[in-house]
Amino acid sequence: MSKITFDEIIESVARESDKSKSFTRAFLKDLTKAIRSELENGEKVNIAGLGKFELENVAEKEGYNPQTDERMTIPAHHKVVFKPYKNLRETVNAPYAHLEPQLIDEDSIDSRDEDAEEQQAETATHPPVNRVFNVAKMPGRPADKSLRNETLSDWSLWISAGAGVAGLAIVAAGAWLFFRRNK
């Protein structure tokens, strides 16, 4: 993913608002300083059309250093989060905006899973591609991630299928008891 520099942002803002670059630079530096000092004072900052910056509480938790395997407590602290407003969210998601969630039934879940396993056996070197949404030709779509992602999603699939079956069993048992009592 490419990046643009702060200078390019300054140039674009200067062009759009007919101001000199040095004036725009001072203005934007002022803006970022204001946002920062506000956050440091624990306040939130709303910028119309863009989003809001605010502080979130993070509770104390246990962590460990993966290099030394040493356990430690990470103390409770605040972190800065940015929540984009609707306009920005929609602009960023524009290429995928036409996609809707697709309903599937449990049979097709099982077959999807088997397909994935078969493909995995056939092409051991390449991760299986088993997608419903064909976004391969969309601009800016990164190449398929590692195999780990696929196995992870398979796991969640099994877990959700198991939860569904368990739920059905409970409902069936409840209905049976109910009708027996009403006889």
Added chain:
Amino acid sequence: MNTNEIVSHLAANNNMSKAEARRMLDAFVDTLTTSLGNEQGFSLPEIGTFDVNTREERQSYNPYQKKYMILPPKRVVRFHPNQDLKEAVK
């Protein structure tokens, strides 16, 4: 601090009218939105970096309707605060 307060602050600091400050802020918001829309990230001094991340499609379950569905992939804005801003707000 809301947008009006930012505009007043900027106008006072830079010897300009509020309308002018508002126009420049809007130009700034516009620039950032277009940039992120083109999947171009950037970093702002003192604050942090912004970029665009693609979320893969995923399976989901609606327990009320008892239905499975596949949620489409989507792109989201990601923000990483600067290291020293992180330290400062701790």
